[in-house]
Amino acid sequence: MSALFSDVPEKTTRAVEKSETAISGSGQVGRKGGWGMNKKKQIIGGPLEIGGRVLSLSRAIRAGDFVYLTGQIPMKNGVPMTDGSVEDQTRAVLDDITATLAEAGCVRDDVIKAMVWLRDRSDFAGFNAVYGEYFPIEPPIRSAVVSDLLVDARVEVEVVAYRPLDNA
Numbered sequence: 001m002s003a004l005f006s007d008v009p010e011k012t013t014r015a016v017e018k019s020e021t022a023i024s025g026s027g028q029v030g031r032k033g034g035w036g037m038n039k040k041k042q043i044i045g046g047p048l049e050i051g052g053r054v055l056s057l058s059r060a061i062r063a064g065d066f067v068y069l070t071g072q073i074p075m076k077n078g079v080p081m082t083d084g085s086v087e088d089q090t091r092a093v094l095d096d097i098t099a100t101l102a103e104a105g106c107v108r109d110d111v112i113k114a115m116v117w118l119r120d121r122s123d124f125a126g127f128n129a130v131y132g133e134y135f136p137i138e139p140p141i142r143s144a145v146v147s148d149l150l151v152d153a154r155v156e157v158e159v160v161a162y163r164p165l166d167n168a
Contacts, residue, residue, distance in 0.1 A: 044104040051079050060100050065165055067104045071117070071158040072096050073151055080151040086123040089154045090130040097159055098134075108134060110161040116144040117156040127155055 044067065045059030060069045074081035074092035081092055098108055116131075118124060124144065132139070140159070149156055 045100055049078060050075070060104055062104055065162055067101070067106055067110070067161040067163065069097060069100055069159045069161070071115070071156045072100075073149070073153045073156045080153055082152040086118070086126040086154045087130050090127050090157075093155055093157050094130070094134045097157060101159075101161055104161070104163075106161045106163045109138075110163045111135070111140040111159045112162045113160040114140050114142040115158045116142060117147045117149060118144060119146070119149055119154045121146045123154055 042062040043058050043060075044062055048055045048057060048059050048070065057070055060067055072093045074084075074089035075096060076092065081089055084092075101107060101110065114131075116127065118127060127144075131142075
């Protein structure tokens, strides 16, 4: 979403034709053509549950030719995976990402951007080795940071894929 509309609650936005303008709740006027699409977003996958609790976020969203996946933490039997090496956790994350991409009609080769959060800087080498197995040729661009994660996992990965609708 453009910075012009960053203060507008999500529920006040609507899909419009490229030539229309939009008026935000605060009275700001802007051209929506820059958003590059004229169809509504498509939710991919069912509700995201952790430990039996349904989270207030989508697993993935297709917006035009782009598919955005939520940050994925390692999961085992519906609960966050807090044991195992960073390599084990990275495989679990990337396997779940692969499955969600498939639900959206995408494959790993469609991934153009990855954002990675690691709990500990020393985990980078192990993470990177496994990541390279999943993206061996023409890997996506990637950012990685060390951060205290919300759950006691070692890694979280979020990706964006590009797959034109006529190729989905």
